[in-house]
Amino acid sequence: MPADAAAPDAGDAEPAVDPDAGLDPPAGPRSVVVHLFEWRWDAIADECEAVLGPAGYRAVQVSPPQEYGLIDGNPWWERYQPVSYRLAGRSGDGAAFDDMVRRCRAAGVDILVDAVINHMAFAPGLGVDGTRFERYRYPGLYDDSHFHNCRRGIENWADRGEIQTCELATLPDLATGQPYVRAQLAAYLQDLLDRGVAGFRVDAAKHMAAADLEAIFGALDGARYVFQEVVDTHDAEVVTAEEYFGVGRVTEFRYGLELTRVFTEGQLAWLDQFGEAWGMVPSDRAVVFIDNHDTQRGHGVGDPITHRRRALYRVANVFMLAWPYGDPKVMSSYAIRDGDHGPPRDAQGQTTAAPPGDDCGDGWICEHRWPAIRAMVRFRNTTDGMPVQRWWSNGNDQIAFARGDRGYVVINREEDPTITRFFDTGLPPGRYCDVLAADCAAPIVVNADGWAEITIGPLDAVALHVDAPAR
Numbered sequence: 001m002p003a004d005a006a007a008p009d010a011g012d013a014e015p016a017v018d019p020d021a022g023l024d025p026p027a028g029p030r031s032v033v034v035h036l037f038e039w040r041w042d043a044i045a046d047e048c049e050a051v052l053g054p055a056g057y058r059a060v061q062v063s064p065p066q067e068y069g070l071i072d073g074n075p076w077w078e079r080y081q082p083v084s085y086r087l088a089g090r091s092g093d094g095a096a097f098d099d100m101v102r103r104c105r106a107a108g109v110d111i112l113v114d115a116v117i118n119h120m121a122f123a124p125g126l127g128v129d130g131t132r133f134e135r136y137r138y139p140g141l142y143d144d145s146h147f148h149n150c151r152r153g154i155e156n157w158a159d160r161g162e163i164q165t166c167e168l169a170t171l172p173d174l175a176t177g178q179p180y181v182r183a184q185l186a187a188y189l190q191d192l193l194d195r196g197v198a199g200f201r202v203d204a205a206k207h208m209a210a211a212d213l214e215a216i217f218g219a220l221d222g223a224r225y226v227f228q229e230v231v232d233t234h235d236a237e238v239v240t241a242e243e244y245f246g247v248g249r250v251t252e253f254r255y256g257l258e259l260t261r262v263f264t265e266g267q268l269a270w271l272d273q274f275g276e277a278w279g280m281v282p283s284d285r286a287v288v289f290i291d292n293h294d295t296q297r298g299h300g301v302g303d304p305i306t307h308r309r310r311a312l313y314r315v316a317n318v319f320m321l322a323w324p325y326g327d328p329k330v331m332s333s334y335a336i337r338d339g340d341h342g343p344p345r346d347a348q349g350q351t352t353a354a355p356p357g358d359d360c361g362d363g364w365i366c367e368h369r370w371p372a373i374r375a376m377v378r379f380r381n382t383t384d385g386m387p388v389q390r391w392w393s394n395g396n397d398q399i400a401f402a403r404g405d406r407g408y409v410v411i412n413r414e415e416d417p418t419i420t421r422f423f424d425t426g427l428p429p430g431r432y433c434d435v436l437a438a439d440c441a442a443p444i445v446v447n448a449d450g451w452a453e454i455t456i457g458p459l460d461a462v463a464l465h466v467d468a469p470a471r
Helices: 041-055 076-080 094-106 160-165 179-194 210-218 253-265 268-273 307-322 371-382
Strands: 033-036 059-062 066-068 082-087 110-115 199-202 225-228 249-251 286-288 327-332 388-393 398-403 407-412 419-424 430-432 444-446 451-456 460-465
Touching: 033 041, 041 059, 041 094, 041 371, 066 076, 082 094, 082 179, 094 110, 110 179, 179 210, 253 268, 253 286, 253 307, 268 388, 268 398, 307 327, 307 371, 307 407, 307 460, 327 371, 371 407, 371 460, 388 419, 398 419, 407 419, 407 451, 444 460, 451 460
Parallel strands: 033 059, 033 327, 059 110, 110 199, 199 225, 225 249, 249 286, 286 327
Antiparallel strands: 066 082, 388 398, 398 407, 407 460, 419 451, 430 444, 444 451
């Protein structure tokens, strides 16, 4: 194990199994996005063909592809310091980017770009593609007149003007209300769409007026999927997620906060109405996740469950992917020593590719390859559009529910008891594989009335669906 790799919890090892073996990629709707954080373009192309397409993932969120300013130590946030909109950086150049888009699309997987359009690089220096720049002056692109006049950090988070015109973490704040600035940003985004990109994650969207984003995205040609980073976690927020619905979906940070609270200190029995009834945005406006690249480093809100608590993280992801609220985003990480730590590198300082295998290694975590998570991507595709029915709980941390007559899930969050009981699955009669098990050596039999006897151990889950019959 590399020195910087995080060791999994003892006893958390997951059975090695390929849930896609012998199965064609699902043909139905897909909604699961995976964030391959800091991956190289050529490695993402390989992953689309070998893993993501067969598993049924809808899209990959990729790291910002534009040229950025070089920072000592090459931290991860270096990528969020734009100096030009040329495609260059440690993930690869424009040709590699185009090849990734082409190969992933051929595998049935879309590319979503993390678009950094709120600001530019904070310190004078040299860009990764050779651009020399100064603060507020980026050759051939922007000069001092193209930035807001509030040249300091945000001090009053109850003031909309400061949030959207002052500087986030000292980053020069673009005057996105100016026609010239809007045109430059739209040209960058349009170039990406013309290259075949399917959409965008808009970084720091909350720090731009919704009207500015509507104007920028309204100038683009072509269909796109857009979701915006808007941190809106309490009633006192002066900039709210709802303001941004005119552009696309929003990141529902309350989802990860509340799911972490329930799985760590609450009761799973509370989850029977999880989503809008908990004050979250409408499901068709939400992108949801348990953790993301910011929150797992303590740079966002809350203290989420992450891969460091593997067994708990596994069952939390089972719930997220089984529960029909929002579009789920799976995090794929690398091991970190501190909040600035950049991606794994070789002796020459080049970002490495994640090796094959469910757990990757060499510093890469690859949660998206974990057998349970891959299996639940297929479960979600199979049960798309089906309602939650036949909810059951023991009043504490054991729950079960059906997704119409196409899928059934049982989750045991409790750490001691094993459940053995009959469950009303609602599935058609037959023999089913538990897609979370290492194999299908012990099929689960659903009788003519839709009931099945299921045994489930502590901190574990069982998932059945109609596209995984026992053969």
